[in-house]
Amino acid sequence: MIKSSIARLAALAALSVSPVALGCTDLRAAPGGIVVQVTDGDTVVLDSGLVVRMIGTQAPKLPLGREGFPTWPKADEAKRLLEAMVLNQPVRLGYGGEEVDRYERALAHVFVAGADGEIWAQQAMVAAGMARVYSFPDNRKCLDQLYAAEGRARMAGLGIWSDPYYRVLAADRPGDVLERAGHYELVEGRVLLADAASGRVYLNFGRFWKEDFTAVIEAPAIRLFAEAGMDPLTLEGALVRVRGWVDDRDGPRIEVTHPEQIEVLATR
Template sequence: MVTFAMVAVLAMTPSAATACDGLVDGPKGTVVAIVDGDTALLDSGITVRLVGIQAPRLPKGRDMAAEPLAETARTALADLLVGQPVRLRHGGERQDRHGRALGQLFLADDTWVQQQMLAGGLARVYSFPDNRACIAPLLAAEAQARQQRLGIWADPYYAVRRADRPLELAEHSGRYQLVEGRVLHAEAVRDTVYLNFGRYWKEDFTVVIDTAALRRFRTAGLDPLGLDGTLVRVRGWVDSHDGPRIAVTHPEQIEVLASR
């Protein structure tokens, strides 16, 4: 049985960062324009969303301000891709609800675009339950950039939050965050598992793993109840319901940093 600790070790193994196996070949083309730090346009008319990462966001018609370093990320992706032949490879769903092609993107010399953006500190790992191939080497690239304080990792806007500071964490409701802390208690209530990071579940930070997510944990051979007492890093969208919380939909959102 695979354990969370083994997943964490795999994510930090340097050799894992050099390859991404098991992908299916998709369309090829030449990049003609860049929309933002994780979206490119091909000469064939295809819009490619670089799955597995989230670059700092630009407004693009939304009622929001540009996130810090959003233009920097867009420019870096343009410098890397515009005018270059690329190939898309799929590891999950191939198209999103906006009609964009989803996949890992590679240059002709096999440069892995998502890995490059993460290594430069211009994106964070961002996976989906239906699209989470290659997450281990992507996490390794992100971790190295974070340790070196490259790009976004030198900006407080993207700081890894502390689970034991729920009032501060609640201020980031509605935003994608990385949160670190020790699981005080893991418990199952009917068909949902709750990872509690404080004694007062109505106020403290909580991770919620629902029925659908638990099926994905079981498929991976993982039991979230085994996280009781472990130090973890969780990534996802923070919301506020009986204190700040993150709904975890698949195992790759949780990295084990230390056991009990």
């Protein structure tokens, strides 16, 4: 039953994405190798020994030897789907920003040959609902395509989107958001007030800023917004979806480090 389910998801992922020519092309191409191990749903090991963290996505996590670390729901399924797609297959890599992380892993997009052309592994995993979009200020290429794939998977209730663990949280329920402190979450709501103070921009989603949910944009991120031609203060009144790590500082909040963490769903 599990094998047939993974095969169905793999087929669905392949059908849901375009060949690379229509996908993520604005990258520095680099040789890859044969995938000899899939660590989890967003990390693979090549025959050269290179560990590749599939940038732009976050799949459900496995403990991987970390004591006390829980297995996230759907983590095993995500790993099996990626294995079905890339294990023992030649892949090529594409870099769109910072190329190596502090663990000496390559931060790359992964491409594998498919029956109807090359498959972009990140997009396929997101399209099957087995990963979320997860970006960094120094690695922001091809996010539009990944967001589109994620939106389709979420609306269809595929993969992780069928599990309450990954539900999009409501900004007007700050208690629910606070319960997820220390977790990467998607939070959706209308910005009640956008305000600048002490070199930061605060997007307040409630009247009581010490209790309600807030998105905080620090000065380096404000510069990235400006470079993108965006003013976060114009988000006042907008319906948005914010993604990032929840912390508890004067109520639940997410620090926004780059514009792509905020999806504008409606301006008013």
